[in-house]
Amino acid sequence: MIEIEGLVKRYGAHTAVAGLDLKVEPGEIFGFLGPNGAGKTTTVKCITGLLKPTAGRVSVAGFDLATRTLEAKRAMGLVPDEPFVYPKLTGVEYLRFVGELYGAPLEAMRARIPDLLEMFELAPWGGELVESYSHGMRQKLVLAGILLHDPKVLVLDEPMVGLDPKSGRLVKDIFLKLAERGTTIFMCTHVLEIAEKLCDRVGIMIGGRMIACGTVAELEQQAKAKDSDLEGIFLSLTGGSEYSSLLKYL
Amino acid sequence: MLALLMRRRGLSALNSVKSLTRYEWARNSVFGLAGLSLLFGLYYGFFRVLSFIVAVELIGSLLMWKLTAMLLLMTLSMVVVSSLLTSMTTLFYSYDLKFLMKAPLSLRAIFLDKSLESAFFASWMIGLVLVPYVLAAMKVLRLGPAFFLAFAFALPPFLLLAASFGIGFTLLLLYLFPSSRTRDVVWVFSSLSMTVMYGLVRFAQPERLIRPDMLKVVAEYLNYLQAPTAPYLPSWWMSQGLRAAAGGHWGEWALQAAALWGSAAAVYAGLVALASRTYFIGYSGAQEGALRRRTHGFSVLPEQRLLGGGRLSALLWKERVAFFRDVKHWSQMLLIVGLVFVYLFSISRLPHNAPEFWSLIAFLNVGTAGFVIAALGLRFTFPAISLEGRSWWVLKASPLSVGQIMRQKFLFSLAPTLAVAATLGWMTTRFIGADRFTTWVSVAALAGVGVVLCGMGVGLGALFPRFNVENIHQIESSLGGFVYMAASLFYIGGTLSILAWPMRMHFLAMMGSPRAWDAPSAWAAAALWAVFSAGAFGATWILGRRALENHED
Numbered sequence: 001m002i003e004i005e006g007l008v009k010r011y012g013a014h015t016a017v018a019g020l021d022l023k024v025e026p027g028e029i030f031g032f033l034g035p036n037g038a039g040k041t042t043t044v045k046c047i048t049g050l051l052k053p054t055a056g057r058v059s060v061a062g063f064d065l066a067t068r069t070l071e072a073k074r075a076m077g078l079v080p081d082e083p084f085v086y087p088k089l090t091g092v093e094y095l096r097f098v099g100e101l102y103g104a105p106l107e108a109m110r111a112r113i114p115d116l117l118e119m120f121e122l123a124p125w126g127g128e129l130v131e132s133y134s135h136g137m138r139q140k141l142v143l144a145g146i147l148l149h150d151p152k153v154l155v156l157d158e159p160m161v162g163l164d165p166k167s168g169r170l171v172k173d174i175f176l177k178l179a180e181r182g183t184t185i186f187m188c189t190h191v192l193e194i195a196e197k198l199c200d201r202v203g204i205m206i207g208g209r210m211i212a213c214g215t216v217a218e219l220e221q222q223a224k225a226k227d228s229d230l231e232g233i234f235l236s237l238t239g240g241s242e243y244s245s246l247l248k249y250l
Numbered sequence: 251m252l253a254l255l256m257r258r259r260g261l262s263a264l265n266s267v268k269s270l271t272r273y274e275w276a277r278n279s280v281f282g283l284a285g286l287s288l289l290f291g292l293y294y295g296f297f298r299v300l301s302f303i304v305a306v307e308l309i310g311s312l313l314m315w316k317l318t319a320m321l322l323l324m325t326l327s328m329v330v331v332s333s334l335l336t337s338m339t340t341l342f343y344s345y346d347l348k349f350l351m352k353a354p355l356s357l358r359a360i361f362l363d364k365s366l367e368s369a370f371f372a373s374w375m376i377g378l379v380l381v382p383y384v385l386a387a388m389k390v391l392r393l394g395p396a397f398f399l400a401f402a403f404a405l406p407p408f409l410l411l412a413a414s415f416g417i418g419f420t421l422l423l424l425y426l427f428p429s430s431r432t433r434d435v436v437w438v439f440s441s442l443s444m445t446v447m448y449g450l451v452r453f454a455q456p457e458r459l460i461r462p463d464m465l466k467v468v469a470e471y472l473n474y475l476q477a478p479t480a481p482y483l484p485s486w487w488m489s490q491g492l493r494a495a496a497g498g499h500w501g502e503w504a505l506q507a508a509a510l511w512g513s514a515a516a517v518y519a520g521l522v523a524l525a526s527r528t529y530f531i532g533y534s535g536a537q538e539g540a541l542r543r544r545t546h547g548f549s550v551l552p553e554q555r556l557l558g559g560g561r562l563s564a565l566l567w568k569e570r571v572a573f574f575r576d577v578k579h580w581s582q583m584l585l586i587v588g589l590v591f592v593y594l595f596s597i598s599r600l601p602h603n604a605p606e607f608w609s610l611i612a613f614l615n616v617g618t619a620g621f622v623i624a625a626l627g628l629r630f631t632f633p634a635i636s637l638e639g640r641s642w643w644v645l646k647a648s649p650l651s652v653g654q655i656m657r658q659k660f661l662f663s664l665a666p667t668l669a670v671a672a673t674l675g676w677m678t679t680r681f682i683g684a685d686r687f688t689t690w691v692s693v694a695a696l697a698g699v700g701v702v703l704c705g706m707g708v709g710l711g712a713l714f715p716r717f718n719v720e721n722i723h724q725i726e727s728s729l730g731g732f733v734y735m736a737a738s739l740f741y742i743g744g745t746l747s748i749l750a751w752p753m754r755m756h757f758l759a760m761m762g763s764p765r766a767w768d769a770p771s772a773w774a775a776a777a778l779w780a781v782f783s784a785g786a787f788g789a790t791w792i793l794g795r796r797a798l799e800n801h802e803d
Contacts, residue, residue, distance in 0.1 A: 011802075048647050049646070049647065050643060050646050050647060051802050052800060052802070069651075070649040070650070070651065071649070073647060073648060073649040074649035076647070078643070078647045080643050080647075082640070084639070084640035084641050084643070085641055085644060086568065086572055086641050086644070088571070088572040088575040088576055089568065089571060089572060090544050090546065092546040093544075093546055093568075093571065096546060096548070097564060097567075097568050098644070098648075100551075100561065100563075100564030100567075101561055101564060101565075101644075101645075101648040101649070101650060102648065102649065103561075103649075106548065106550065109548065110548040113548075127543040127544045127545055127546070128543060128544075129544075129575070
């Protein structure tokens with residue numbers, strides 16, 4: 001599970017995350033929403049150890065990220081917003097490398113890597129260099145990489161970007177199945193429909209602060225937007241409903 | 251349209267200058283001063299050489315203009331090869347090409363914009379080196395500023411013509427073989443040409459021309475000196491124009507300058523016409539990835555067999571595989587092999603008429619060979635962390651400590667560095683015929699220098715990481731690269747100063763001094779060197795590790 005207490009992240013005078021408290025339980029799929037520049041990616045980077053928080057504490061799978069960094073990282077799998085992977089490795093080699101980094105046994109990799117490639121329809125491309133992959137293929141490769149070592153916590157920043165509808169559906173099913181098995185999933189997304197259908201709880205962040213958090217029904221109450229879908233709730237909470245005034249610029 | 255494209259370049263440059271912080275101003279000023287010092291050093295060197303040559307009786311003037319023609323021919327060749335590499339990247343792989351190709355711009359405007367960029371980047375630095383030469387010639391021949399103006403007027407078409415050869419060749423190559431594989435072939439081909447050219451110039455032993463004892467040979471070649479050097483190439487027109495300007499024959503100069511400007515205009519018009527038929531086909535082909543299926547057997551990795559299982563072996567495997575698949579590294583290795591051969595050749599040609607100094611030269615070789623190792627480190631070891639590039643997140647998010655990553659980078663660089671250090675140390679002392687003590691001190695010192703410079707390269711590479719750069723040259727020429735070279739030279743200088751102590755005792759003993767050797771002092775020097783080396787390695791390593799742990803991109 002993920003526990004965040006009083007997380008603050010500043011870049012010079014700019015505060016990207018201003019005191020975030022959050023707990024995501026095992027088996028829960030948590031959707032993290034917010035407009036551009038709200039601080040979502042910064043939060044993801046703090047959770048995964050890519051950034052050092054200015055203040056506050058993050059713990060993953062029971063390991064404090066500040067003191068037991070490597071154990072926390074071993075329990076986690078990350079899909080970043082931009083899936084850059086080594087262009088001069090083939091897909092199979094990338095997965096083997098990731099497996100080695102996370103200590104997956106050779107026998108398990110021998111069996112699992114071809115299966116994962118098959119599942120993501122990358123098998124015909126497994127022997128090609130990653131530099132020849134499209135954005136969606138790289139996204140699928142990174143997803144395959146995090147499934148290889150069976151992490152307890154998945155942190156995903158826009159995991160559906162670049163995926164074709166079939167792969168998108170597959171990924172959704174994978175997440176649901178993993179959550180059933182007790183994996184904690186923390187997901188940033190701009191696709192509100194996915195968040196609505198997939199997530200147990202949703203948090204909305206704006207200006208570095210979490211302004212609402214709960215199930216879609218709870219958010220409906222918080223936003224006082226009765227019978228609205230998540231898009232309506234989101235726009236109501238983030239002030240996006242006045243977007244129509246922007247149309248005059250067209 | 252071209253004017254619009256040029257304006258965006260101007261605006262970008264202006265904004266870059268405006269957004270410079272005080273620190274960046276200071277840093278750029280330091281770089282600028284260092285560059286000026288280098289140019290001044292070149293001017294001084296050229297001045298000494300030209301003064302010597304011009305003073306040679308009868309053939310002094312001939313020799314000077316022959317040298318000028320050769321220098322211009324070399325400049326022409328270097329710009330041609332350089333433009334091959336630059337135009338390949340600029341015309342077909344620039345970041346902004348996708349945007350430009352999608353915009354409602356004519357292909358001609360894009361080609362002109364990109365080809366002029368290629369020509370500029372391929373030639374400005376090489377052209378700049380000609381400036382101190384011309385200034386030195388002015389001083390030696392007591393010429394006025396008109397000579398410099400004549401040179402400055404003829405230089406742009408000369409460089410443009412040279413660059414056009416490379417650009418035209420690249421255009422045709424990508425048109426005939428429209429594939430990203432062609433880029434790899436051009437990289438290797440260009441580097442091979444550079445290496446061969448560099449080797450040929452050195453193996454021709456140009457120093458013989460300015461040695462008084464060889465003047466008889468030069469005299470026999472008077473006819474050769476008077477003959478034109480590649481008369482159909484722009485370098486000859488340029489040298490003839492300069493010679494005419496130096497003699498005050500302005501009509502002759504105008505003729506040569508018109509030939510340069512006219513040819514440049516004609517060749518460039520030809521290039522534009524060629525591009526209208528070939529550029530888009532080449533561009534389109536270059537975007538296609540080269541497909542070549544590779545199989546992976548899921549066996550134990552060679553690194554794991556050698557070092558046992560674990561993450562370090564996996565990191566080394568990844569590094570090796572990615573390194574050798576990148577042809578840019580092959581081309582650099584070709585250049586290095588050429589550099590090592592030329593270095594050893596130069597050592598073997600040292601005059602052997604002063605045997606009492608051979609051992610001294612062998613010891614001082616630690617400094618020059620150390621410089622070669624530092625230059626290798628700047629190319630391979632220092633950028634190793636930054637070359638993780640935008641894939642850095644894979645390692646940063648994995649259960650690896652920064653120290654483990656740095657250790658892998660160190661180990662990967664260490665073996666080839668030590669191989670070069672041992673080759674340079676051992677072969678040099680063999681060529682020179684140094685005594686056993688000097689040989690062992692030199693080889694041991696170079697091995698130590700190799701280890702420490704590797705550690706410093708990784709440490710400073712971690713202290714100044716640059717993950718978001720377009721190419722490796724931006725890493726090498728960054729502030730970090732400058733600090734690495736300065737720190738390396740300081741360490742090499744320190745090593746020479748400390749080891750000079752026991753070497754002095756050894757030389758005194760060789761010369762027959764009865765109480766030359768003082769064992770405790772010799773051991774103290776060895777201990778001091780060990781502490782100095784450990785300090786240089788440890789300080790940069792720890793600083794780098796801490797910085798990389800806290801690095802935020």
